[in-house]
Amino acid sequence: MAETLQSVSNPVQELALDCETLPERYIYKRSDEAIDVDYPTIDIPVIDINSLKSSSLSAEKELEKLRASLSSCGCFQAINHGMTSSFLDQVRSIGRDFFQLPMKEKLNCVRAAEDMEGYGNDPVFSEHQVLDWTDRVYLLTSPADQRKLHLWPQNPENFREILEEYTERLKFLNEAVLKALSSSLNLKESCFLDQYGENANMVARFNYYPPCPRPDLTLGLKPHADGSAITYLLQDKEVEGLQILKNDQWFTVPIVPDALLVNVGDQVEIMSNGIFKSPVHRAVTNAERVRLSVAVFCFPDSGREIEPAAELITETRPVLYKKMKDYLGAYFENYHHGKSTIEAAKI
Numbered sequence: 001m002a003e004t005l006q007s008v009s010n011p012v013q014e015l016a017l018d019c020e021t022l023p024e025r026y027i028y029k030r031s032d033e034a035i036d037v038d039y040p041t042i043d044i045p046v047i048d049i050n051s052l053k054s055s056s057l058s059a060e061k062e063l064e065k066l067r068a069s070l071s072s073c074g075c076f077q078a079i080n081h082g083m084t085s086s087f088l089d090q091v092r093s094i095g096r097d098f099f100q101l102p103m104k105e106k107l108n109c110v111r112a113a114e115d116m117e118g119y120g121n122d123p124v125f126s127e128h129q130v131l132d133w134t135d136r137v138y139l140l141t142s143p144a145d146q147r148k149l150h151l152w153p154q155n156p157e158n159f160r161e162i163l164e165e166y167t168e169r170l171k172f173l174n175e176a177v178l179k180a181l182s183s184s185l186n187l188k189e190s191c192f193l194d195q196y197g198e199n200a201n202m203v204a205r206f207n208y209y210p211p212c213p214r215p216d217l218t219l220g221l222k223p224h225a226d227g228s229a230i231t232y233l234l235q236d237k238e239v240e241g242l243q244i245l246k247n248d249q250w251f252t253v254p255i256v257p258d259a260l261l262v263n264v265g266d267q268v269e270i271m272s273n274g275i276f277k278s279p280v281h282r283a284v285t286n287a288e289r290v291r292l293s294v295a296v297f298c299f300p301d302s303g304r305e306i307e308p309a310a311e312l313i314t315e316t317r318p319v320l321y322k323k324m325k326d327y328l329g330a331y332f333e334n335y336h337h338g339k340s341t342i343e344a345a346k347i
């Protein structure tokens with residue numbers, strides 16, 4: 001990958017401290033097409049994970065709600081997921097505390113020019129690329145033996161412990177979610193999980209969006225669909241900013257206290273033969289407050305082939321996607337050239 005024209009030691013957080021005019025590189029929209037940060041709120045179904053696991057009538061109703069929400073907007077708000085409010089606060093805090101450190105200390109975790117992992121800002125792949133108004137910490141958390149621990153913050157002191165615990169808890173949740181996704185389509189419970197394999201990968205990304213002088217001209221994160229199988233997004237507790245595209249219209253995703261936003265990624269769209277949708281979303285900025293979100297991307301090990309479940313291919317619904325190996329590799333390659341991998345995967 002050709003990197004980087006801009007140094008990672010030029011974070012948006014620093015830029016924001018002394019910035020009255022938005023630098024040219026961050027202008028996403030010209031003023032004739034300003035970004036509306038105040039789109040209407042979308043009603044995203046809230047799913048009770050605990051009741052999904054029971055074998056009662058309430059589980060059937062919840063599965064039906066799950067299927068309906070994933071086929072219409074591609075996401076749901078998970079509650080009763082087994083993590084307490086104070087634990088989720090700790091996950092947010094390790095991110096916020098890290099970004100508050102002096103630059104010198106943050107640079108201990110800085111990503112290498114050719115790497116995605118570590119602390120940095122939007123990687124630059126071309127001179128004409130419009131940059132996102134965000135800094136991030138991006139770390140592979142699973143499998144454990146592939147972690148690059150030298151890039152994990154030593155400060156705050158509990159960073160590693162909390163991120164490890166969060167990873168373990170999300171593994172459990174992800175298993176329950178993948179089973180529920182299969183069951184909601186009347187497939188064998190293990191159908192998606194079998195494709196997913198034992199050595200699944202998880203990557204955590206702490207997204208830090210400093211206040212921005214012109215939220216109408218720039219984006220925290222450009223529109224994209226996730227290349228994962230599933231993404232778990234812990235939103236900021238107080239500051240909204242996530243928007244989702246539905247029927248060609250942008251909507252604001254509301255904050256549901258203590259819920260995790262569960263998002264279908266491209267790989268589950270493929271496995272479900274397009275029944276579940278991987279939603280296009282973006283993050284907007286605001287002029288007053290820092291926003292922090294924590295996204296955890298779960299995906300099958302890159303050596304595995306993923307494909308639409310055979311049971312979902314019928315005469316009326318023919319196979320819509322090719323078999324894909326290393327979807328994520330293709331995703332990043334395409335992303336940097338502004339191309340969509342899911343479109344390329346379509347037959």
Ligand SMILES: O=C(O)CCC(=O)C(=O)O
Binds near residue numbers: 221235241295
């Ligand atoms: O900050 C957000 O709410 C969105 C994050 C996101 O979409 C991502 O990290 O892929």
Ligand SMILES: [Fe+2]
Binds near residue numbers: 224226281
């Ligand atoms: Fe995303």
